[in-house]
Amino acid sequence: MLTDGLPGTEKSAEAHLAEAFCGNREAVEALAGMVVSGRMPHAFIVEGADGLGKSTFAGLIARCAMCTCAVPLAGTCSHCRKLREHIHPDLTVITGSGKTNAIAIDAVRAMRTDCRIAPNEAEKRVFVLEDCDNMQPAAQNAFLKIFEEAPPHVVFVMTCRSAMHLLETIRSRGRIITLYPVDPAEGADFLCRQYPTTDKAAAAAACEQCGGNLGEALRQLRPDDGGKQAALEEQAAGIVRGILSAMCGSSELTLAAACHAIGKDRALAGAICIRLSEALCCAMMVSVGAGETLEHPSQEVLRLGTLVSASALMRHIQEINMLSDWLRINISMPLFNTRLAIVLQRR
Ligand SMILES: [Zn+2]
Structure with a gap:
């Protein structure tokens, strides 16, 4: 079995992250710093408008928490591979339901029991709570209890349009990461790299028109399939x-x-x-x-x-x-x- 990092091919954790996530240097650098120092907070709040890559970034946090590659985030360990293929047993994604698409209190209670179970394969279990803007105060308070008594093997990632939509008590306990639109030219290059069948001129135009919101640009480039192609x-x-x-x-x-x-x-x-x-x-x-x-x-x-x-x-x-x-x-x-x-x- 070969190990990572042949001479001259070694990339830093930050370079691997920058390859996987466009722009947002500050967020990428912060996360890379946590990987290198081995100090991951146990709760993140990823905020930003729709289309800025909150779920993707949450996935990267999960990788950072679990990766065991010889060169961090090189993508060769079983955790990197399973996360890429969306089959890692230690990643749980919780989404909202009903009219308001809010995460219900019952889902939070179920997570409270679930998160006590030790990880299956990785050192950490990661729970991603998506789109928490509409989460009711009762559900947030139930979540706060888990937060306070969380076992050390758990990392929570909440995504929301704005952290201001969360209770102050939650906000103050999580590491807030804010995502921004990217430089349109950089965004177009990134999209063409990620989706090689994309037309370069069309990608440039879409990124420019969407002000560097790559999710919006992708929707514009592939309007009919509801994100299926992506x-x-x-x-x-x-x-x-x-x-x-x-x-x-x-x-x-x-x-x-x-x-x-x-x-x-x-x-x-x-x-x-x-x-x-x-x-x-x-x-x-x-x-x-x-x-x-x-x-x-x-x-x-x-x-x-x-x-x-x-x-x-x-x-x-x-x-x-x-x-x-x-x-x-x-x-x-x-x-x-x-x-x-x-x-x-x-x-
Ligand atoms: Zn890895």
């Missing part, structure tokens, strides 16, 4: 990182498991083929010594470029393109996933 791309990105990371290791079983994470969704498999080919093209550039021309190559791409020859990478890309064609002629998905794992084996 969710699919995010899922694809997570699985591709898992596959690339498995390709860097030597276990064929890990690679097979990473490929079978695709499941039965053909659209997802298609998006994965595109991303995987692109990543392997980048690794090929690293392999032939042209890596400096790449913008923000991931840790996995840099490692693969060092580990795998350009000709082998070329073969992988050809095989992926062929598999992508087979998707269109209805190859069975278990067969697709298995075949992908076989063709990506490092020999």
Whole structure:
């Protein structure tokens, strides 16, 4: 098993966070500082308008609380991987219900019992309470009780449009992180990196028009699917990182498991083929010594470029393109996933 951080490829926790979250230097630096010092508060309040990435940032806090990568947040440990694939048993996301979409007191009471249970796999359990603006004072007070007697293995993250919508007693106990719109040009670059099928000019225009609110810009770029495409791309990105990371290791079983994470969704498999080919093209550039021309190559791409020859990478890309064609002629998905794992084996 390889460890992280080949010479020259090591990135700081802050760089990994900045790659995953656009702009907001202050928030990113603060979180990176907590990771490096090993001092995480046990309660966060992430505030900001809709579309500024509160849920994404809450997910990053969860990663920071759980990650065991040799280089913090490199994305290679089982916690990073499971959080990316939204299957980590130690992350609980609580959302509101009913007309006001408020988190009900019953949900808070259930969490009170739940949070006493020790983590399954990580050192911490993270509870994310989404959109707490409409939470009734009774529910907030019930939450305050949990806050005060929280076991040390628990981290709470509340998201809201404004921390001023929370009781002062809660506000004063949480570390408040405020998110802001980003520079439109930086936002457009970020969107194109996250969603490679996005048209650059359209992304620039949308970010400009939305004043750097990336969620709004994404909705404008993909108005019809209610965020489905964005969710699919995010899922694809997570699985591709898992596959690339498995390709860097030597276990064929890990690679097979990473490929079978695709499941039965053909659209997802298609998006994965595109991303995987692109990543392997980048690794090929690293392999032939042209890596400096790449913008923000991931840790996995840099490692693969060092580990795998350009000709082998070329073969992988050809095989992926062929598999992508087979998707269109209805190859069975278990067969697709298995075949992908076989063709990506490092020999
Ligand atoms: Zn990790």
